Amino acid sequence: MKKTLLALLLLISSCAFAQNVKFNHPYENISIAKGSDLVLKLKLEKGTNYQFLVLQQGIDIMLVLTDETKKILLEKDSPNGSHGLEIADFSPQVSKEYTLTIKQFEEEGNANKGIVSYYIKKYTKAELALKEKTKQELAIENNKNVLTADIDHFWEAMDNLKNCQTKWDSILSFQNLYLDRATNGLIDFIRVRNFAAEDFVRTIAKYPKYYNSVRPYTYESKKAEPLIEEVFAKLQSIYGNFKPFKVCFAIGVHRTGGTVSDRFVLLGTEMITTGKNVDYSELGENWAPKDRTKEPDIPLRIKGMIAHECVHTQQKEKLAEKAVVCNQLYSCLREGIANFIGELITGETNYSVVNEYGDKNEKALWTEFKSTLCAPSAQKWLYNGDSAKDRPADLGYYMGYKIAKAYYNNATDKAQAIKDIIDMDDPLTFLQKSGYDQQKKQ
Structure with a gap:
């Protein structure tokens, strides 16, 4: 008897029940302890659309909708971690009571106590x-x-x-x-x-x-x-x-x-x-x-x-099987190739500021770029608008562009060169074949 009572108490403590949920009404800042779930009883009508919206605030949850037989009718977990909305739509085939469980994941990253807000939307005819x-x-x-x-x-x-x-x-x-x-x-x-x-x-x-x-x-x-x-x-x-x-x-x-x-x-x-x-x-x-x-x-x-x-x-998503991993060069080549081919297509570039600075400082930039050629990332050369100082951001676009252009200019078969440039999947071999480094040594 004591074991049964204890089990019942543990079950009650692991769930927070919210009865008589109103539709189209916000429920704000509901605290959920670690290991607990929030269980909502909903009377849903056949032929009506509903939307379940749960705002995660420091707690990673999933939505589980079941009927009176505990049959799972819906499960939803978005890849947004412990913040953001979990959203699910449902249209019942039968008018009856359903159970929506806001279920907390049992994982180390989840907080000891999290906050959720939720809103159960019932659509109007309009x-x-x-x-x-x-x-x-x-x-x-x-x-x-x-x-x-x-x-x-x-x-x-x-x-x-x-x-x-x-x-x-x-x-x-x-x-x-x-x-x-x-x-x-x-x-x-x-x-x-x-x-x-x-x-x-x-x-x-x-x-x-x-x-x-x-x-x-x-x-x-x-x-x-x-x-x-x-x-x-x-x-x-x-x-x-x-x-x-x-x-x-x-x-x-x-x-x-x-x-x-x-x-x-x-x-x-x-x-x-x-x-x-x-x-x-x-x-x-x-x-x-x-x-x-x-x-x-x-x-x-x-x-x-x-x-x-x-x-x-059009570019390949993976390196060639025998290619040496060279992340900085590879990332900048992909962007620079897109700039070069884009310029071939339109006759113009959207990177005039970067190109103007690059042309004035090309040799020094190449020496600097080459010194960290295969760095694990290209963070000093790409997508660095918030950190670039005293010079334009995204100069990796320029370096990749110049290497691609050198490859094209040195090729006798221009049609094949375009294919090689777009299909680039071995950055070090591509750099070598372009002749760009040799040009900068002269």
Whole structure:
């Protein structure tokens, strides 16, 4: 009897029960001790859509939905660790009581006590109608080579903030009006860069002037579609192994201008479509371009960026089997090759500042670069806008560009050279064949 009572007490202590959960109502800052779960009893109706949103605040959890027989109907765990939203949608086939368990992972990294906030959304008929309309629109949009619908969805979510009275209202605005309506491209963007609705709420609260001022420029990206098609055609004409891909213009949380997935070039439109009237005061003037007297040709700028990024979609993901691992050189070659081939395609480069500095200091830069040629990372040469001092950031783009250009110029068969450059998977052998180091010794 004592053992049974003890077991019952242990079971009760390991779970925190929240009865009579209200839909469309925020439950904030619920404390969960290590080893405990939060168990919610929900009366769900057949034919109605529900969305479960749980904000992890220093605790890694998963969502488990079961019926009265303890049959698992849904499990959800996103790769976002102990912070961020866990989100799951569910439409019951039968009206009855269900159990949603906010289950804490038993792992060393989890805190002794964590905090979660949750919101159980019950969709209205109007919201369901919007979901169905969006589904039909996305079917059309996802068939295009260049996707821009996410831009419109983002600004709809942004405009809706004026109707939001709580943090959860704002989170739901971006979740339901933007992320839940994601094109296939934005779905990849979310996976590759791991951002969620609360990231938008936080970032826009921090940079409202920037986002509001960049808005008219983001629409300029829609004018770039014919130029992007030109890039596709040109790359296909000079590279026989061309693998088709698509382009998605989305809006992020100001940390990615461009990246790729296995099927898309993904562009952070809020970063690549800036003009002279953008307000950088919240970001710091280091983010502002040096020349702000003229409006840039945004479609042309995008053409150059696409030419660069589309080369990345064609490059090999792994080194050759017998290649020597040389991370600094390899990383800079990949970026520099994308710049060089992009320049062949468009006749222009988006890295004029880097190239101008590089041309003036090329020999010294090569001596410095060569001294750490196979360093474990290229952190001193790439993606170092926050740490570069007294010279431009990303000079590794320039070094890789010059090596690729030397390879091309020294080749007698230019068509084969383009293939070799894009297919580069042995950085030290490529450097040797380029003749670049020998040129710098002269």
